[in-house]
Amino acid sequence: MNRPGPVGIALVLAFAVVAVIEFRTVLGMVGIDIAIGPYFAGAAILLVGGAAALFAVPEELTPESV
């Protein structure tokens, strides 16, 4: 596998944000309640990471950037 480019990282992090937040509900369904604070903090960090990755996307598209 190739090393993921910045776009790939941004995409994966976008999915991760969603997964982290939804996962809390899934845990809640099986009776494990986790405090809300760390979860949203985690999601926020991922979101910032995704935004940072986007800044590394080159404006001109090259084969390496995808």
Add this chain to the structure above:
Amino acid sequence: MEVFANEYPDEAWVVRAALGSAFVALAIGGLMGLIQTLHRTGFYDSLISNADYYTVLTLHGVAMVLLFTIFFLVGFFQWAITDSLGRKSEDIRITKLWYGMMVLGSAMSAVTILGGFVDSGSLSGVEADVLYTFYAPLEAHPLYYMGLAVFIIGTWIAGFDWFRSWWAWKKENPDERMPLRTFMVLTTMLMWYLASLGVAISVVFFLIPWSLGIFDSVNSLLTRTLFWFFGHPVVYFWLMPVYMMWYVIMPKLAGGRLFSDPLARIVFVLFLVLSVPTGIHHQYVDPGIAEGFKFLAMTNTMFLLLPSLLTAFTVVASIEHGARQRGGEGYFGWLTALPWGKPAFTGMTLAGLMFAAAGFSGMINAGMSINYLVHNTLWVVGHFHMTVGTAVALSIMAATYWFLPKITGREIFSRRLGLAQVLLWFIGMVLMGNAMHRAGLAGVPRRTADPTYDQVIYDGAYGAIGELRFQIALGGVLLSLSLVLFFAHLVLSSFDIGERAAATPDSIPAPLSGPEQAPKVLDNIRLWTSIAVVLILITYILPLASIVTDGGGWLGDSYGVIVAEYVLPAVSSTIDIFVGVVA
């Protein structure tokens, strides 16, 4: 070959104007959406009063699903027809006429909706807080219905304009197959003619006379049924241009070719045939319609899954082909060879993914019995924000990044900005859409300014209801931010701040399996339209007859003064004279 904007400047003007109208509606609708999410979740409810909530909601619904989607559609279809037939409008004045009528109609309706915010002065009686579903017994100012009628007639003329182009083209190319994009436009418009007939009858014969005071009442069940006759197929009117983008633009962006032209034609034929005779599935809970008719509508609805599944297959096969052309390998490894750096591609893919997820909640809605669990709850709102609100809206925004250079002759401003925008929409909608589904399961109603009235606490939700409320609000804010990025992008692109060289013209590559593989009968749109009409008659004649005979006649309880004192006596004396003459 030239860029579309230079080759067909007049047509490109209309396309740009239509897109401009669409985006104005999107901006207004987005602002209302933000107000709603914050208001009904209780995070910021002092901007409007509860009494104005329906004005906001009407504006949101009408701006988003009637104006934004349909204005974009007419612009996109104008491009599709002109570009695929390679000919100018037969008469550009007609093209400008239908666009002008649509703008006029929108303005008429918008004034009445906005009047709802004004409680005194000359606009005080002008209101249209009837939501985008506008059936009785909610009543609007006559101008609201008249505006809708003018708008719809505008779209009818647009369809006629495109048929005219095709007829002229066929005269010159008698032996050629209809180009795919033209085929898609024409089948969509035929579907639209059939579908919009229901709402046109409701508006012209019942709602307008009623709101003018000519009738004192109308048969609410009848206007509701006629609305849904149109209200389900209208979703395909939003979706079919998006399917065209997925079939035509995505394979190209992925570096490949459409997998199968015949399959794409079959999908559009299926939509033409099956879209209308399903509308009663919005009335599963309606007591005025017998269960058997609902069952028939459910059966047709389940068949309608087929064209969407075919689409999923064809589109994925096409982009996989593209990825392999670009050197992608393995069962899933080819996914990394897709052009994720292009906002148009990434946005449309995310939109398609969300559409697949929403298809599952759609199956719940479509099931006659399980529908009772979710009817009129936020679940439904979650469902259609993932379908029309994302599969359609996000595809439109994403496709705009590809489309804009064609019609303006200038590149878009920034890939990064475009990517940030589509990703933000995706994250925002997952939050808002999911939480709405779950809140709906807990019983939170839709179309309600303050769902916590009477201290209802909605037990039994997975995760506290407070958390769901927070996710809805957060999702709504992220979506609004995404819209801000989108509009910023449009503005920056139009001022050409990026100073990109003008877009190079490009064409749509030929499909892997071309139209010559498709049986000729597929292009026989008369046949498919006739089948559609027969199916509509089968599913609607009996329910409509029973609504009129058992459910209060054409006009409900009373005819009203004007009809009772003038129309009926006039009719009966005419009959007397006639009988006298004959005898």
